[in-house]
Amino acid sequence: VTEDQPPAVATAGPVKVVGTGLLGASVGLGLTTRGVHVILEDISPTALALARDLGAGVPASAEDPQPALVVVATPPDVVVPTVAAQLRAHPDAVVTDVASVKGLVVDGLAALPEDGRPRWERYVGSHPMAGRERSGAAGASADLFAARPWVIADGGTSSAEAVLAVRALAVDLGAIPVALTPAEHDDAVALVSHVPQVAASLVASALAEAPEEALALAGQGLRDVTRVAAGDPILWASILAGNAAPVARALRALQGDLERVVGALEAVSARGLAASGSLQVLVAAIAAGNAGVARIPGKHGGAARRYGEVTVLVPDRPGELGRLLVEVGEVGVNIEDLRLEHSPRQKVGMATLAVLPSAVKTLEDALEQRGWRVVYG
Amino acid sequence: VTEDQPPAVATAGPVKVVGTGLLGASVGLGLTTRGVHVILEDISPTALALARDLGAGVPASAEDPQPALVVVATPPDVVVPTVAAQLRAHPDAVVTDVASVKGLVVDGLAALPEDGRPRWERYVGSHPMAGRERSGAAGASADLFAARPWVIADGGTSSAEAVLAVRALAVDLGAIPVALTPAEHDDAVALVSHVPQVAASLVASALAEAPEEALALAGQGLRDVTRVAAGDPILWASILAGNAAPVARALRALQGDLERVVGALEAVSARGLAASGSLQVLVAAIAAGNAGVARIPGKHGGAARRYGEVTVLVPDRPGELGRLLVEVGEVGVNIEDLRLEHSPRQKVGMATLAVLPSAVKTLEDALEQRGWRVVYG
Numbered sequence: 001v002t003e004d005q006p007p008a009v010a011t012a013g014p015v016k017v018v019g020t021g022l023l024g025a026s027v028g029l030g031l032t033t034r035g036v037h038v039i040l041e042d043i044s045p046t047a048l049a050l051a052r053d054l055g056a057g058v059p060a061s062a063e064d065p066q067p068a069l070v071v072v073a074t075p076p077d078v079v080v081p082t083v084a085a086q087l088r089a090h091p092d093a094v095v096t097d098v099a100s101v102k103g104l105v106v107d108g109l110a111a112l113p114e115d116g117r118p119r120w121e122r123y124v125g126s127h128p129m130a131g132r133e134r135s136g137a138a139g140a141s142a143d144l145f146a147a148r149p150w151v152i153a154d155g156g157t158s159s160a161e162a163v164l165a166v167r168a169l170a171v172d173l174g175a176i177p178v179a180l181t182p183a184e185h186d187d188a189v190a191l192v193s194h195v196p197q198v199a200a201s202l203v204a205s206a207l208a209e210a211p212e213e214a215l216a217l218a219g220q221g222l223r224d225v226t227r228v229a230a231g232d233p234i235l236w237a238s239i240l241a242g243n244a245a246p247v248a249r250a251l252r253a254l255q256g257d258l259e260r261v262v263g264a265l266e267a268v269s270a271r272g273l274a275a276s277g278s279l280q281v282l283v284a285a286i287a288a289g290n291a292g293v294a295r296i297p298g299k300h301g302g303a304a305r306r307y308g309e310v311t312v313l314v315p316d317r318p319g320e321l322g323r324l325l326v327e328v329g330e331v332g333v334n335i336e337d338l339r340l341e342h343s344p345r346q347k348v349g350m351a352t353l354a355v356l357p358s359a360v361k362t363l364e365d366a367l368e369q370r371g372w373r374v375v376y377g
Numbered sequence: 378v379t380e381d382q383p384p385a386v387a388t389a390g391p392v393k394v395v396g397t398g399l400l401g402a403s404v405g406l407g408l409t410t411r412g413v414h415v416i417l418e419d420i421s422p423t424a425l426a427l428a429r430d431l432g433a434g435v436p437a438s439a440e441d442p443q444p445a446l447v448v449v450a451t452p453p454d455v456v457v458p459t460v461a462a463q464l465r466a467h468p469d470a471v472v473t474d475v476a477s478v479k480g481l482v483v484d485g486l487a488a489l490p491e492d493g494r495p496r497w498e499r500y501v502g503s504h505p506m507a508g509r510e511r512s513g514a515a516g517a518s519a520d521l522f523a524a525r526p527w528v529i530a531d532g533g534t535s536s537a538e539a540v541l542a543v544r545a546l547a548v549d550l551g552a553i554p555v556a557l558t559p560a561e562h563d564d565a566v567a568l569v570s571h572v573p574q575v576a577a578s579l580v581a582s583a584l585a586e587a588p589e590e591a592l593a594l595a596g597q598g599l600r601d602v603t604r605v606a607a608g609d610p611i612l613w614a615s616i617l618a619g620n621a622a623p624v625a626r627a628l629r630a631l632q633g634d635l636e637r638v639v640g641a642l643e644a645v646s647a648r649g650l651a652a653s654g655s656l657q658v659l660v661a662a663i664a665a666g667n668a669g670v671a672r673i674p675g676k677h678g679g680a681a682r683r684y685g686e687v688t689v690l691v692p693d694r695p696g697e698l699g700r701l702l703v704e705v706g707e708v709g710v711n712i713e714d715l716r717l718e719h720s721p722r723q724k725v726g727m728a729t730l731a732v733l734p735s736a737v738k739t740l741e742d743a744l745e746q747r748g749w750r751v752v753y754g
Contacts, residue, residue, distance in 0.1 A: 003546055011707075016517065018605070021493075029655055032632050054721065085442070102433045105489065109456075111554070114692065128593050129596060135466045141753055143752050144754060146635035146752060147727065149593045149594050151594065163656050172539035176593070178590055178593050178594070179590075180590055182613040184588070184590065184591075185594075185695055187591065187592065188588070188591030188594050189594060191583055191584060191587050192584070192587075192591060192592070192594050192595045192599045193594075193596065193598060193599065195580060195583065195720060196580050196599050196602040196603070197598070198597055198635075198638055199576045199579070199602060199621070200576075200602050201386040201662055201663050201665070201666030202631050202634050202635055202662070202666065203572060203573050203576045203631070203666075203669075204665075204667075204668075204669035204673075205634060205662065205665035205668070206500045206568055206572065206627060206630060206631060206634075206669065207568060207569070207669035207670070207673065207702050208665055208668045208669040208672065210487070210565070210568050210569075210616070210672075211561075211565070213555060213557060213565060214561075214564065214567070214568050214569060215567035215673060215674060216553075216555055216674065217526050217528065217555065217562075217565050217566060217569050217570070218504050218569045218673045218674060219506050219525070219569070219570065219576070219706060220605075221570060221573055221577075221605040222569045222573050222673060222712040223601055223673060224569065224601045224604050225573040225576060225577050225601070225604075225605060225607065226573070226666070226670045226673065227598075227602075227667070227670075228598045228600045228601065228602060229663075229666035229667065229670045230666075230667060230670045230671075231663065231667075232694070233660045233661075233664040233667060234660060234707045236659075236663045237656055237659035237660040237663060238656075240642065240659050241642075241650060241656055241659060242653070244645040245642075245646040246643045247642050248639055248642035248643045248646055248747070251638065252639060252641070253583060254579050254580070254583060254635075255635060255636075255639065256382070256634070257579050257583075257631070258575075258579055258581065258628065258631075258632060259632075261575055261628065262625055262628045262629060262632065263619040264616065265618070265622075265624050265625035265628070266621070267624045268621040269622040269625055270438075273618060278618070279516075279614055279615075279618055280612035282605075282612060282613070282617050283610045283614040284580065284610075285575070285578055285614075286574075286606075286609075286610035286613045286614055287580070287610040288578070288582035288585055288608065289578030289579070289581035289582045289603070289606035289607075290581075290582075290607060290608075290610060291581075291582070291585040292580075292581035292582045292583065292584035292585040292587075292603070292606065293584070293603045293604075293606045293607045294607075295580075295584055295585065295587070295599060296584065296592060296593060296595045296599060296603065297595060298626060302424065304495040319703070319706045319713065321702055321715075322702035322703040322705070322706050323700075323703075325696075325698050325699030325702055326696060326699035326703060327695025327699075328695070328696075328699065328723070329695040329697070329699050329700075331693060332695055334693065334694070334695045335695075335717065336621045336717075337697055337717050337718075338698070338715060338717040339715075339716070340712075340714055340715045350513065350515070359663050362622075373718060374382075375427070375515045377508045
């Protein structure tokens, strides 16, 4: 293998991408970069030309060979008819879609009249958990899916060959395949995306009538909690409605927890901390949140993993942080995560290194011997 | 004024800081940096030594002069007796506290038996709206309060001299003084801090029992909404209990809004989008959140600075990150901040370097030339 050869890929081409927005164009770019022949289709000639010019593939023509795989990346409300049409048009191809709810697509295909319904074992839904603020092909990137989860949602109706083909696509694009049934997927996005959206919107809406002075006290915590509440109302209402049952179930459970917290606060308000068990209810609610938040994996899809931390004062001079990390390497300890905090006035930074728990003591001792100031506690 | 002179300050020293955790040590650091004599006190010798080593001040001794100002920065449940003790011990000093609820402190002082109660016109409560995840002096910074609101909560019992002294402290530390009564303060923090905390904790706690695969789908939205849910349970339970009535009132209002959203989702789930008015309820809930989030002021002043980001894949081997940072130094680019994210499955980390926007392109090109894999977008 010479350096000029593209990396080996598992995806068999040609691949047809229907819908050349952000996700479709990124799929096309990622595959083209890796040497796979990509055919593009979009009802908008402008979107199609932009994706072509970016190098995402070649616009479909009558002479095209039959695709081995079709990726439907249209807006969600036309996914079902588009998937059905592609299954019919390409009777040997595997077809997938990348819409953000999966039960609705499977139900939609199942509801097609039997004589008009294509053989749909060649279909398996998927959902790459990637996106960015900039939409459309202009935001596309061959690395959009790198290290992101990519759900492959087989509800038992897909052939092993179809699942394998979509899995190969995800892996070729650098994503981490996650196998879920459509129902499991929809429950999961209710918990990790839709319920947080509702909570953020409700917290934010309480600010609409608050006095100006109250808003002046807003800190980063409030900004973080409510950031997603700035989302588009029509888009979000349709996302929530598309996943209504799982979201409603999850919110009912949250209501029960909320009622316990409010009850405890009212008891404390009426009778002070003498209100038996009330403080415990509050501690338990926050502790349960700790447990939940600890399970959220890092930004690029790595599993949440417990590391030990070593915090070191780093003089605020060029090269000092590099010197620290080189010395950590010399000690033979691998850095799993790193935070740098920087205070211009103090002329010192604080580097917190996450390492395997078994390496904490070794590293602390070695760094102190080398003259670094380790901060404990 | 030469460069070596500290900036002019309005705060008359010595200032005594009781409790050298995050806030106390940061007050000490900020004042010491500005040339004010700071005396430190903490029941924990370890916490006291760390604050001293960071440069936050000098541990209290029998020879200390009488302080002009005492800042009580203890855990909230001992604020009242500590304030009372400091008022007695220093009969000419102004005393303030930095606890996050204010009505409770005033009520607690008022409830002291009259013969044992010190002259409390020298007391005025305050609340700097600053904090961070890491607690303790290790997280302290002279700039912690820069451009943050600092509530001065006079309920009509404080002398003008006391209010002025605490106002001077806030301004000297770079904060923005906000005058509120204790009751106004407590209603405001319920809305902007305590209700968001409860919401974040409840959303996060729903993740505690979720399947591993669901967590793998987490994105930045979930991380933002739940970040504050990592807060300390004992500390937060005592903060919520200390502000029980205002928080309970605000949460009852939120419950009503939540019930409407759940009702609409259940109607959609049962009858589809035909469910009259349901989609409109969802749109209205998200739109109300838009309106609320639009009222949240941005970060004040020049504290926040926009940097460009360069993201680089780093092989998961000891020394690789150090090598990267040394090479960034060789390119002549200064790293303003750094995040490392690690995906065990891929045996590769992703380092995101914050640099001046003008240096982004230079750095990306230089690193690619040196064989690093730069991630765009």
